[in-house]
Every structure is written in C-alpha cells, then in structure tokens.
Amino acid sequence: MKRQRREDRRVARTKRQLRDALMELILEKGYDGVTIEDVTERADLGRTTFYLHYKDKEELLISSLEAVFDELAAQIMSMPQEWRLGENDHGPISVVFQHAAENATLYRILLRGQGSVALADRVRDYVTERAQVFFSSLVAELQTTPEIPPSLAANYYAGSLMSMLIWWLENDMPYPTQKIVHHFRALCIGGIASALGLSAAQMKF
Amino acid sequence: MKRQRREDRRVARTKRQLRDALMELILEKGYDGVTIEDVTERADLGRTTFYLHYKDKEELLISSLEAVFDELAAQIMSMPQEWRLGENDHGPISVVFQHAAENATLYRILLRGQGSVALADRVRDYVTERAQVFFSSLVAELQTTPEIPPSLAANYYAGSLMSMLIWWLENDMPYPTQKIVHHFRALCIGGIASALGLSAAQMKF
DNA sequence: TTTTTTTATGAACAGAGTGTTTATATTTTA
DNA sequence: TAAAATATAAACACTCTGTTCATAAAAAAA
Numbered sequence: 001m002k003r004q005r006r007e008d009r010r011v012a013r014t015k016r017q018l019r020d021a022l023m024e025l026i027l028e029k030g031y032d033g034v035t036i037e038d039v040t041e042r043a044d045l046g047r048t049t050f051y052l053h054y055k056d057k058e059e060l061l062i063s064s065l066e067a068v069f070d071e072l073a074a075q076i077m078s079m080p081q082e083w084r085l086g087e088n089d090h091g092p093i094s095v096v097f098q099h100a101a102e103n104a105t106l107y108r109i110l111l112r113g114q115g116s117v118a119l120a121d122r123v124r125d126y127v128t129e130r131a132q133v134f135f136s137s138l139v140a141e142l143q144t145t146p147e148i149p150p151s152l153a154a155n156y157y158a159g160s161l162m163s164m165l166i167w168w169l170e171n172d173m174p175y176p177t178q179k180i181v182h183h184f185r186a187l188c189i190g191g192i193a194s195a196l197g198l199s200a201a202q203m204k205f
Numbered sequence: 206m207k208r209q210r211r212e213d214r215r216v217a218r219t220k221r222q223l224r225d226a227l228m229e230l231i232l233e234k235g236y237d238g239v240t241i242e243d244v245t246e247r248a249d250l251g252r253t254t255f256y257l258h259y260k261d262k263e264e265l266l267i268s269s270l271e272a273v274f275d276e277l278a279a280q281i282m283s284m285p286q287e288w289r290l291g292e293n294d295h296g297p298i299s300v301v302f303q304h305a306a307e308n309a310t311l312y313r314i315l316l317r318g319q320g321s322v323a324l325a326d327r328v329r330d331y332v333t334e335r336a337q338v339f340f341s342s343l344v345a346e347l348q349t350t351p352e353i354p355p356s357l358a359a360n361y362y363a364g365s366l367m368s369m370l371i372w373w374l375e376n377d378m379p380y381p382t383q384k385i386v387h388h389f390r391a392l393c394i395g396g397i398a399s400a401l402g403l404s405a406a407q408m409k410f
Numbered sequence: 411t412t413t414t415t416t417t418a419t420g421a422a423c424a425g426a427g428t429g430t431t432t433a434t435a436t437t438t439t440a
Numbered sequence: 441t442a443a444a445a446t447a448t449a450a451a452c453a454c455t456c457t458g459t460t461c462a463t464a465a466a467a468a469a470a
Contacts, residue, residue: 008438010446035427046448051429124368148388155372156365156392163329163364167357183353187361187400191392213467215417240456251419256458413470419463428455438445 015053017043019064022057027105031061068106072099093161093184097177100165108169111162120162127158135196144197153195160188220258222248224269227262232310236266273311277304298366298389302382305370313374316367325367332363340401349402358400365393 021043025034036057040047054060076092100107111120132154139146146153164184168175175183193200226248230239241262245252259265281297305312316325337359344351351358369389373380380388398405 008445010437014447036429037427047428048430048449049447052446056428148391152369152372152388153392156369156389159368159372160361160365163368164357164361167360167364183357183400184361186353187358187396188393190395190399194395195388195392213416215466219418241458242456252457253420253459254418257417261457411470413468415466415468417464417466419465421461423460424458426455426457429453431452432450434448436445436447438443440441440443 011053014043014045014049015063017045018050018053018060019067022060022064023106026109030109031057065110068103072096075099091181094177094181096161097165097168097181100169101173101177104169104173107165111166111169120166124158124162127161128154131157135192138198138202139196142198142202146196148195150196153192157188157192160184216258219248219250219254220268222250223255223258223265224272227265227269228311231314235314236262270315273308277301280304296386299382299386301366302370302373302386305374306378306382309374309378312370316371316374325371329363329367332366333359336362340397343403343407344401347403347407351401353400355401358397362393362397365389 018039021039022034025038025042029038034057036050037047039057039060040050050060054063072095076095079090079092079095111123132151135150135154135157139150161184164180164187168180173180190200193202223244226244227239230243230247234243239262241255242252244262244265245255255265259268277300281300284295284297284300316328337356340355340359340362344355366389369385369392373385378385395405398407
C-alpha cells in the first residue's frame, strides 16, 4: 500500500490552532457556549477555513480530545507489565485519577458539562470495553464459572469508576489520589470478584 | 396567604398540548433535533404562544418530565412501609427498573441521548440524595463507624444503579426485572455494607 | 347576560449561527 | 520555477431564536 504524503505544514498548523482554541474556549465558556466563529477568531483564522478541515464543532472536539487521551493511554501502556494489572499505587486506576486531577477543569466540564456530546458516555464505553476484555481473560484463565456475564460486570465497573471520578472532581478532590482509589477498590472489588466466581485474592486489578 | 386562582382552562390545555407534543417529537427525533417550531406545530399552536408559558425548550422538558417522574415517585411512596426498604421483588429498586421498562424508549433517549440537558445527571443527583439520607440514618441508627463517608457511598450507589439501568435498556432488557435487580444487588451490596461498617445482614435495601 | 380580563395568534422584525460558493492571494511541494 | 494545495474574505441562503404589536377569541367576573 502507498504511504500517505506527509500533511501540509499549513494544515497541521491550522488544525493545531483550532484544537488549542477550542480547548481554551471550552474552559472559558463551556462547550455549548462556544461557536465556530469564536474558535476561528481565537485561532486567528478565517471562518471558512474551519470547514476545510472539520464537518462541525463535534468533529473538532473529538479530534482535540484524542490528543489528551492519547497521552493518558500512552502513560498506561508504558507501565511495566506487573504494574499494569497490579493494585499498587501506580496501577492504571491511580493513573486515571491522577490524570483527571491534572486536567481537573477540563474533566469537570467535559464529564459533567451540559450537552457536551455526551462525552462521559464515550469514555465510559471505552473503559467498559477494556474491562470486559480483562474480565473475560481472567475468567478464561482461571476457569471460573461467573454468575454474571463479564459484559455486565464490566459495565458495572466502568459506571462505578466514572461515577466516583466525577464525584471526586466535583467535590474538589477531598482525598489524595491514593485514598480515593483505595475507597473505590474497597467498594467494588468484592462484588465483582464474586460475580465472576473469583476469590477476592484472585482479583488482581 | 391568598390561594392562587385556578389556572385558566386555555393555559392548562396549551401546556398539556406542548408537553405531549414535545414527548412525541423526542421519541421521533431525539431532544436535540426538536425545534420550538416543531413543538408548536405538532401541538397546533402559534409559535408565539410557546413563549407565553416557557422560557425555552429546556424549561418545557423539565416540566414535561415532572409528570413522568411524579408517577414513579407516587408509586414508591404509596408502597407499604415494610416494602419500601425491603429487598423483596416489590422494593423500590424493582419499581425503578419496572418503570424504566415500561417507558423504555423514553428512558433510552433521555438517559443516553446526546445532549438532552444532561438529564441522567439530574436523575443521578436525585437518587444520590435519597440514598445518602437512607445511608446516614442507617449509620446513625446502628451506631456503626463507616470507613467511607455516606455521601461517597451514596454517590457510588447511584452511579452504579444508573449505569446498570442504562446497560439493561440499551441491551434490550436481556433479563427480567427481578433478575437484573438481583444482579445489581449482588454486585454492590457487599461493598457498601462494609464501607458503612455494617454486616451484610444489616443491609436491608 | 354583559362587561372585563386574560389568552392565543399571526405577521413582522432583528439577530445569531450555520454551511456553501466563488474569486483571489499565498504558501508548499515537486 | 511551475504546479498544486491551502487560506481567505465577501457574499449568500438558510434555520432557529426571541420579541413586539395589534387583533381576535375565549374565559372569568360582574
């Protein structure tokens, strides 16, 4: 297959400017309050230019967020294998909470902010998918007989995680990352373990 | 204080028409796709009339939903006291799932539908509040020392419930009400009980 | 019933935002 | 340097919003 020619400098620059402008404006006025003209003006570009690259505001948002979440994903993927499923303070859950803390304003608006393209749903779907793969492989590996299908357990897990994350952010992070993660695990581990037919000791995540 | 004069017949009729029209249209096009003109046209009213009663689309939505949720609240409140906190098949959780099943299309759109005024958040806040009152009174009554503040536990509970409710609806209700409620309880009861310092047997809800 | 008040209505208007087209200037790439 | 791709402004048609105003109709009050 033919390799795609490198993106025109101007295109890369324009896209970056639009993304940066959108993120700035979201923090200032919330997603719904931002118009395309706001974005192009802040980015110092003609309004027509916007339509050369994106269909609408939502497409730009998705594109903008990829950058943020790519960073998070990279962080998790670069962890040592034994940490990645471990329950220590550097595990993936901690990393998620830590990332949220570092981008608190943005997370707050995007996860809760009115409208905002139901972004929380997208994130939850992603977490659900990852959890389901993990739970399924755990069940297969340990040959247990789950009382509840892994897909439901994964959904429950993701929903609980998101919910607690939002609570933590909206209450101005009243606990340190380490502690909120501990609380989260305390609340959900047992139920999920027994749902999947695992002993609590087998529940390494 | 003076009693408010009864609402003009026309006003009552107009409001009802607008509410009905909105609900119909939401089911057809989703909340975001509905314009005020759509609503007034369906309701067979002048567009100006809308502004005589509501500030904007959202205000009408809220008003419309009150009817739906009043029905649910009334159902729960009219239960015998011993059922209201009980874990039998007629408990409040079952009623919620049952109500969702009966209004599945509406729930699906409102809880998940893009934008839609972040209605899921409103509902979750309501559930959280109720749960918190209940958990707090439970802790006070049984004199336990919770490891996790009831407000956090309540948030976790509400988030988990909403999450599972949405899953159930989006997967076309693959289990009967009774079974999904059982699964929900299996997943979350243990964690919450120990978080509040209760034995599982003390966890009557 | 008659009078008075309230409500519904359509037309008209101003304004904000969207998305497209076109001709032109500028920058990159080849 | 030539060819191709991109950015731009202006103009335009369109949709939706929210308000005003004069008038007609309906309901409430007398």
